Amino acid sequence: MANNYLKLEFPSLPENVGLARAVVAAFAAHLEFTLAEIEEIRVAVSEAVSNCVIHAYPDKAGVIQLELSIHADILSIQVKDFGKGIIDIEQAKQATFSTDPERMGLGLVFMESFMNHLQIQSIPLQGTTVVMKKHPERGLADAGFSRSS
Amino acid sequence: MANNYLKLEFPSLPENVGLARAVVAAFAAHLEFTLAEIEEIRVAVSEAVSNCVIHAYPDKAGVIQLELSIHADILSIQVKDFGKGIIDIEQAKQATFSTDPERMGLGLVFMESFMNHLQIQSIPLQGTTVVMKKHPERGLADAGFSRSS
Amino acid sequence: MLIQTERVGANLIVTVEGELDLVTSPTFREVVDGKLNHYDAIKHLILDLKKVEFIDSSGLGVILGRFRRLNQLGGKISAIHVSDQIKRVLQLSGLLKVIEIYDDRHGALENSWR
């Protein structure tokens, strides 16, 4: 499988969350993911992009950059915003921690559960970068890391 | 309908032609296109991106930039490469003109027929930019131009 | 997303079709809360998830919100036609502890009479 990438940029409008899901699903189809794995990827991306829309840019739309790439059978997804930022990432990762009373604080939990790897970098008032990786479970033996569950 | 945009960048690998079609179809769904119109858009994009893969970068993969935007009910699609370029655009637009004996020379004809507007700029050895626009036929009366057939 | 509701005794059956996410969850909340405000008799919610193509934490959040509301009045939520994928997110979210799963409308209704 040749290495491939896709870089996207779009405004943080709610309707672009579904678009991001569709793009990532189409791109991920280049690897041999099962349908269930593609579903997991769609959820993880939906959470990451929704967070940009809701938390990074609560007042008006800002720029979201989504970078997808495939190297050695591993799908990498980077979601970057230039918004509000997260003060305490470890706290944000706790289930049920949310700065929004209407929300469940499950987004980061889903990203962590559904992907093999999750890394978050954030600087308050400058923005947040989320990097997630996943490889097809079938090809597990060949890849450089095992499933974190 | 709020103005929206999507910028994409990807290498000129053949498998990305289908990806570009899927992304554009998902983005175009924000306007009230009929299924037949979405099909026409998919064909036009497929032709433009295929041309980058085949003609702009015949020897090795180069960069393709795809920019989609919606303003006042009009979908604009820009496909840009930094490849070989076209020496005579008017000649290239003729049906049956192709620099490749295995091809039909229909790509530009389809783009012109299926979209309301087509503009091509090219500088030999620097690259080609194709801009296409289309609006939902239902909303014709409101838009700034009529169908070119 | 398409959403349809039907009242059967003390139950509101809500059939959702499409994607339940950031964009569509507010509509789900408005439609369901509208019915709950209008019909005092409704105690239980039965969610028909057969045609749900996608659900993420935004969708689960509005379901939890409806559970909290009904639970205060002694009501409950059940879900029918739940795919493995959706069962998975329900479980991870903890919602599976409070939502009862049945195969179909018949099973869910039978249980709500108890």
Next chain:
Amino acid sequence: MLIQTERVGANLIVTVEGELDLVTSPTFREVVDGKLNHYDAIKHLILDLKKVEFIDSSGLGVILGRFRRLNQLGGKISAIHVSDQIKRVLQLSGLLKVIEIYDDRHGALENSWR
């Protein structure tokens, strides 16, 4: 794309499923030319386009190429189960002038006996 072939007398029935574009057209050409090379008896091609989800000029190009080859030997190409969308691109490309359209396999076979 999935491609299936079946020989019925002097006809090769080719059923295509999926997208016929830059990526898949070479496969179409190889499979069909392989059959034509192998069976001298084949004179005509019947394309079943029922499950074709997309076709662009790359796909039309390989169809035209097969037409040229068969036409030299007095053979022809017909297409069955053609959607309006595909009819439209066939027409714009000029291929509708050389490809015969029938409702189904029955109609196409009947006409190839003439």
